[in-house]
Amino acid sequence: MNTAILRRFSWEMEIAQPEVEQLFDTYMRSPQLKNIASIISKRLGRDLRPFDIWYDGFKTRSSIPEELLSSKTSALYPDPGAFKANLPAILTKLGWSPERAKYLADKIVVDPARGSGHAAGAAMKGSVSHLRTRISDKGMDYKGYNIAVHEFGHNVEQTISMYDIDNYMMSGVPNTACTEAMAYVFQSRDLMLLGMKDENPEKTKMETLDAAWDLMEIMGVGMVEMRVWKWLYENPEATVSQLKNKVTVTAVEVWNEYFAPVIGVKDSPLLAIYSHMVNTPLYLPNYSYGRIIHFQIEEFLQGKNLTSELDRILKQGRLTPQQWMMGAVGTKISAQPLINKLDEVLK
Ligand SMILES: [Zn+2]
Structure with missing residues (x-):
């Protein structure tokens, strides 16, 4: 475990880094993301711009x-x-x-x-x-x-x-x-x-769209971070300005690969925005992973007794992630439940 990459993934997350990258890559290429983009564009009444990766109009709390x-x-x-x-x-x-x-x-x-x-x-x-x-x-x-x-x-x-x-x-x-x-x-x-009732009948649909859109953004920055850290280990003598340049170049690269086809704008460096990718190495992928796991757990909890399920899931203790997830919801960690739900919503 002689690199931050090995320590973060194989050691702390107990998942190999290429597995995480594969998961992100598959998700960010999902054709459904383009459908969400056109919904957002319709709602905004204009073509999308790079900052629309933070579109938060699906969040139901925005209505209060x-x-x-x-x-x-x-x-x-x-x-x-x-x-x-x-x-x-x-x-x-x-x-x-x-x-x-x-x-x-x-x-x-x-x-x-x-x-x-x-x-x-x-x-x-x-x-x-x-x-x-x-x-x-x-x-x-x-x-x-x-x-x-x-x-x-x-x-x-x-x-x-x-x-x-x-x-x-x-x-x-x-x-x-x-x-x-x-x-x-x-x-x-x-x-x-807080005792606030959400009157929005579209709530579940909105939450799915929001989760799917958010996931794309946070996976994008996670992807930039993984690529930059791999480069950093290949170039241990890199100077500050070379690192800065690499972060920007990588951000544009990831943007053009995954985001440009969805947003319709090329060459945005926006994904370089998270400064903590330098001071807290490789934390960003945790967010995507957390949201995937969260979605799977939320889906599983639907119609069940929330607290007895949480007690049961948490009393499993520190198993390896896949084993824990199998015990928690009966399937391995996957973005597929989110994609399935998204398909339902888009219909
Ligand atoms: Zn937290």
């Missing part, structure tokens, strides 16, 4: 004014203590019993964050997980709340996969992608937890 959401969250959560006090209530809203909710919430504390938010898991039984969230003196705004719910998902995962595992060595989940998937399961229910 953010000020309204923020006024609700800041009244509910004026300080970290208020959020901490409400953790058991959030858990029972999701479906856990009051006893189970107390058991989990007792092992999580809430601290004020200087950054956006963070979840630091306990490393031994008897210790607590830390939910770090940013709250200004005006209280928690919607953005902070949305992040806090995400982090809370991490903390619950951290708690179950540590306290409820028989063998300490098996504690945790296979990799960051799995813990992100769990955090998204929570985060996507943030409005429900």
Whole structure:
């Protein structure tokens, strides 16, 4: 494991890098993405431009004014203590019993964050997980709340996969992608937890379109990152300016290969935007992986008892990712369920 590439993929994700690249390549070549592009173009009433890779008009929360959401969250959560006090209530809203909710919430504390938010898991039984969230003196705004719910998902995962595992060595989940998937399961229910009803009958369809479009963007930047790091290991003497140039060139290369046919514009360097691809090597692919896993899990959870399934899935402990996924939903990690759902929606 003498490179960051091997350590990130084979060691941490327990998946070989070429396997991940193959998965991304297959998905980004899906012809369905062009259909989404034409839907977006119709909605916007113009040809697409490169920045439309961040089109967020499918997000159902966009239909509720953010000020309204923020006024609700800041009244509910004026300080970290208020959020901490409400953790058991959030858990029972999701479906856990009051006893189970107390058991989990007792092992999580809430601290004020200087950054956006963070979840630091306990490393031994008897210790607590830390939910770090940013709250200004005006209280928690919607953005902070949305992040806090995400982090809370991490903390619950951290708690179950540590306290409820028989063998300490098996504690945790296979990799960051799995813990992100769990955090998204929570985060996507943030409005429900606020008691807000989504009146949009197209919600599920919109969510599928949103997930599919988002996945293309985050896979694109992940692809740039993988190619750049491979180049960096082939060119260990590279200077800062050579690296900068390579990032831009690679971004354009990936754009022209996968995005230009979908967006209809060539030579955009936009995919070079994530600076943390340099200071935190090869983290970006985790997001795509997490979203694929999240989608598979969400699909599986439809119509089932959310919390008993989460308990069951997380109590598997730290199996290898494919084994964990087989146990969780009965199939291996794949973007196919998303493509299938997309086909249904596009019809
Ligand atoms: Zn996260």
